[in-house]
Amino acid sequence: MPEPAERPPALPPAGHYRLDPQHTFAQFGVRHMLVGQVDGRFDSLAGVFVVLDDPDRLFEGIDVRIDAASIDTNVAARDEDLRSGRFFDVASFPELAFRGTESRRLAENAWTITGRLTIRAVTRPVLLETVVRGTTIDPHGNTRIGLSARTALARADFDLTTELAQESGPEGGLDIEVQVDVEAVREEAGQ
Secondary structure: OOOOOOOOOOOOOOEEEEEOOOOOEEEEEEEEOOOEEEEEEEOOEEEEEEEOOOHHHOEEEEEEEEEHHHEEOOOHHHHHHHHOOOOOOOOOOOEEEEEEEEEEEEEOOEEEEEEEEEEOOEEEEEEEEEEEEEEEEOOOOOEEEEEEEEEEEOHHHHOOOOOHHHHHOOOOOOOEEEEEEEEEEEEOOOO
16 A cells, blocks of 8 residues: 655744744855865854745745854864955955845745845845745744755855866856755744
8 A cells, every 4th residue: 555645744824933043054065176065054143034824925024144254164274264355254244144035836835035145245146945844833832944945056156256267167157055954933922
């Protein structure tokens, strides 16, 4: 007898949500020397968003800030280089920011979120493919939702061109894969 198909999770209830920074992760993989990949993450971020009652455009008001100095590739010398003026220049540009402007339903449990990503004072449009992983009530009675969002970026679009040809080839192209795993808590009125 075949296994029953797994039902997609219920849509989250409408309201204002705040990212749980202890359970939200911004991870990336970037091409290295044309043949390899360096994986890393940012360990400090904060953000808010709104879930609407309209499942066709479920998300709005997305505002996420990432502490650029919290980059971690598991190699201290490389992380210091990435924080320097050669790359993120965290002394001058301490935050990466994403502002989501609209969302559109793609499938029963998937949306695209259109927004603008700012890195080093360069802002470019970005499209996130987003899936709702589920909704639950935590031991304190708070509504929590889980999301996963993915996109691909080109370093050159954000003027991160140090050693670009040797890392990504003369054409550059989409050379960074980004995944953000979100756990967010619904804020009650007055919080």
